[in-house]
Amino acid sequence: MKRPILIHPDPRLKKVSAEVADIDDDLRALADDMLETMYEAPGIGLAAPQVGLLTRMIVMDCVKPEDERPPRPLVMINPEVVSASEERNVYEEGCLSIPEQYADVERPAEVEVRWIDVDGKEHREGFDGLWATCVQHEIDHLDGKLFIDYLKPLKRQMITRKMVKFKKERARA
Numbered sequence: 001m002k003r004p005i006l007i008h009p010d011p012r013l014k015k016v017s018a019e020v021a022d023i024d025d026d027l028r029a030l031a032d033d034m035l036e037t038m039y040e041a042p043g044i045g046l047a048a049p050q051v052g053l054l055t056r057m058i059v060m061d062c063v064k065p066e067d068e069r070p071p072r073p074l075v076m077i078n079p080e081v082v083s084a085s086e087e088r089n090v091y092e093e094g095c096l097s098i099p100e101q102y103a104d105v106e107r108p109a110e111v112e113v114r115w116i117d118v119d120g121k122e123h124r125e126g127f128d129g130l131w132a133t134c135v136q137h138e139i140d141h142l143d144g145k146l147f148i149d150y151l152k153p154l155k156r157q158m159i160t161r162k163m164v165k166f167k168k169e170r171a172r173a
């Protein structure tokens with residue numbers, strides 16, 4: 001089932017999400033819903049707070065549909081960056097909670113991430129390129145942080161005002 005995505009500004013997008021204590025069928029159903037919502041958007045990642053649940057789970061798949069590779073849906077529970085490279089990378093980021101706004105963000109080029117999957121199995125894997133950017137963007141959501149928080153205050157304000165207007169217009173339609 002597809003779920004509606006919260007649009008910035010929304011107080012729920014600024015909260016720190018709670019650790020998952022036990023993995024049950026509700027959580028697995030949420031993971032499926034989040035993947036469906038992400039693919040449908042379309043997006044390359046989605047964090048639980050974006051669908052209104054303040055719980056530490058993210059989904060992602062940075063294999064683009066036009067790539068000649070099979071999709072790789074990843075579900076991460078309680079994800080943590082355990083190490084990050086000194087090397088930085090600049091990527092033009094967007095966010096499904098901030099539609100049609102894009103800006104360059106600098107982040108570590110490579111990160112090692114630890115997480116639990118839906119079967120409770122622990123994983124540890126290094127990511128680079130778009131995957132590294134995406135996983136950091138998603139983990140930020142779990143800490144109530146958006147990519148616009150890395151921008152200069154004026155730019156951030158400009159985007160926030162546009163979003164307030166967008167939400168008002170959407171509510172009237």
Ligand code: GNR
Nearest residue numbers: 043044045046093094095096137
């Ligand atoms: O779909 C998305 N694309 C994207 C592009 C560059 C950097 C990060 C992202 S994540 C975003 C989906 C989203 O909002 N996830 O939280």
Ligand code: NI
Nearest residue numbers: 094095096097
């Ligand atoms: Ni996002």
